[in-house]
Amino acid sequence: MIRLRNFLSVLLIFLIQSLWVYGIPDPTIKVYRKGFEVSIPHSKITTGFNFNAKVVSKFHPFERGTFSGDIIGPDGNNHWTYKNLNAELQLGDKLYYSFTIRRNNRDFVKHDLIYEVTSYEYRIPTPTIKVHPRGFEVLIPHEEAIESFKIDANIDSEIGQFENGIYSGTIYERDDSGCWKYVNEDVELTSSNILFYRITVSKNGRIFFTNRLHYAVNNYEMISTRQSDITHNLNIKVYRKGFRVSIPYEDGIEYFRFDANLNSELKEYECGTFSGFIYTPDKNNQWIYLNLEQILKPNYTLSYRIILRKNGQLISTGIRYYTVTNHKSHSFLGTKMISRVSVYPKGFKITMKQQQDIEYLWLDASVNSELKEHECGTYSGCVNGPDENGLFTYSNLHAKLKLHNILYYRIIVRKNSQLLSTRNHYYTVKKIRANPAIYRVTIPQARIIVHPKGFRVTIPSKEGIEYIWFDANVNSELKEHECGTFSGCINRPREKGLRAYVNSDAHLSPGDILQYRIIVRTNGQLISTSVRYCTVRKSQKEFI
Known part of the structure; x- marks a missing residue:
């Protein structure tokens, strides 16, 4: 009987492990005329991705392939992606590969896999842009089966995902040189303008898009003389959730722009996954780009670029890199943040009196378990401003708290451009109130x-x-x-x-x-x- 139990236990463990291996996602492989990429979707428990491949012949045990790499984190599109931009794979080549996914501190491997190159994935090439005294033109080379070429563009303002743009047009025929060219003969661009654009190509009945791109008319003529002025005073802070990029105010600065990709190269003309214009400095005369959503872990890398418009000229840092070493701890509030907790049959709310100069507030909470230093908590959210009664209010309509439950919570505020945190609070549920009428709003x-x-x-x-x-x-x-x-x-x-x-x-x-x-x-x-x-x-x- 004991042997039978041991056998069944071993069999159960084997079946569970088999199911885990079976659950490993198949990678998406895209091969271009030059370069290829391999990606898997991100999940909360994935902490690493390794890719190893070679062409023509299979692997020997423990052999490192021609193409290999360790990916330390997901990109801005929530995928773990290995890229090689220089490989030139030919039609008919066989890519022998294996990959490893690390989940919950365990490695899951798929090996002895084969991918045969039967066709190339189309990738829209970087266009040639020419600016004339009046007008501009955008050109890409022809490739077999291209049916149309479209551009959508704005000047000095970003192009939206489905926005046509102020300057847009679809081209159905090639020019005399055999290229696809969009021409505008009306707009007058100056050396301080930036053209933001997106290109769409129809090929073989499929639609291909570029990311959001931009082109500086003067091609950042002042980079060599002014780049050090930007980077010398640049300050990047990474928090447990989000990050902050700032430079001090100087006379003549008209706007500050930040572009970045996470764990993937920011190309020369790319806007990036994280991007934005800042048109006014804050109260402390700092130009600040702030993201409160993205979680950056140690060893994650931001590939970024900063652009300033100063005295009518565009200044850029060029592509730079920032590797996360650790998270900045929030300073603690010097004064007590007075809060009140109300619990309902379904949900709860926490209200806080407004203090002077508070710009927004973030709350993290969990039930019957104490919050760790960098933990978001089961319930969390941002409160952007006070309500009509002058109170900052966080509400949750789903939690079902019971009598004697303990709600642990922490409050983070942005005050005078600084992130400040309370220490951990706790509240024991002693009374459950009737739901207020506002909860019944449709x-x-x-x-x-x-x-x-x-x-x-x-x-x-x-x-x-x-x-x-x-x-x-x-x-x-x-x-x-x-x-x-x-x-x-x-x-x-x-x-x-x-x-x-x-x-x-x-x-x-x-x-x-x-x-x-x-x-x-x-x-x-x-x-x-x-x-x-x-x-x-x-x-x-x-x-x-």
């Missing part, structure tokens, strides 16, 4: 439009709504506290009083089910829908 119905690549969600904006948050998964359950594969904040209404969430990467097919949730902050309170479901139908591209 959220408007969303309209979802599916595009060939991506989708768009629009929600009517009503009076009192401060922002809307959208979370969604495709063909998988959206759990109670999960952000979802697709998520984002909609801070202000766009055209016709609508708030829009736009995704340009998802590939939704007929029959796919989009599970989503909408959270609205209105009058200082957070209100959430339950999980809603939408099915993509073949007969229509939009549904409610």
